[in-house]
Amino acid sequence: MNPNSLQRSFRSRKRTGISVARTLTVEGDIQPVLNYLASLGLTKRQIIKVISAHPPVLCYSPEQRLKPFFDILRNAGIPDPVKTMVQRPSMLGIEPDQGLRRIIGYLRESGQSPDAIAELLATSI
Template sequence: MVRPGLARSSPVARPAPCRRVAVVVRASAGSKAGVKDALGQLRQGLAGKPTVDPAYLNGATYLKTIGFTNQAEVARVLDIAMNPDSLFLSYGDGRRTKNASARKLDVDADMKPVIDFLLERGVSVGDVVKIVSGHPPVLSYSVPDRLGPFWDYMTSIGVANVGAAVVGRPSLLGLDVDANLRKIVEYLQYTETPPETIVQYICKSI
């Protein structure tokens, strides 16, 4: 019997309780594409595929063999060297810039020749780490097209110890001979700046 005023309600099927699953993807704070990359890695992981880019994995392993010990520093160096949209690379005043040479690097074809070049020029292993840490884009530079000409040109203008100058200011390696370094030196020569002053300016102020 149904009491007056109360309608008989038909049974309603209630959905089975479900668990809310939260997936947290941590992206590199220094990579503009970090979230996208992390999501891509997550999808690969769910599909049963490798989640670590071999270029980064091999690069990290190699950097540790030459003296890098801090994992966060290794990640920063590799992001700048390989990611053209890296947010780690900036000027001292906060302006953003990019590593135009950034690309996926191969240890044997790209990174090792750079390290070997620096060692052959008399730079100690410890100072090589300082140079790479201070200017990570160097890992993506061509030895015959960029580093060799840079070293030769710096010597030609009177820099007695190019290695020491670069260890003191790794950002010097960001100067390309044909793109800007030669123009700077030629302007200073045109204004009759003494050679020793030009060297001092290039090595300490530019």
């Protein structure tokens, strides 16, 4: 997860580090995510399910985080990446380049088919 997306830390003389949530704006943060999820074909009910299961998604940039995430799944041959994500919204917490690409690479090297990779992502991660 991007450390700057949800929380920021500052130094205090009394504590070594204190985390506070950053303020989200509807227009700048939340609406672009909702629009992107809707553009993928998710229903309102599915969007609510995704947000309820993984609230940090509201802090993600559609262009910098969500689009690369789905591009990696598509390039791996996952038959329906959106369905896979809706089954397991918490997988959105995996960094696309550093984590997801490595996981899929490992599963490919171990001989897993794209369908099996989708099933593992939806049920195990």
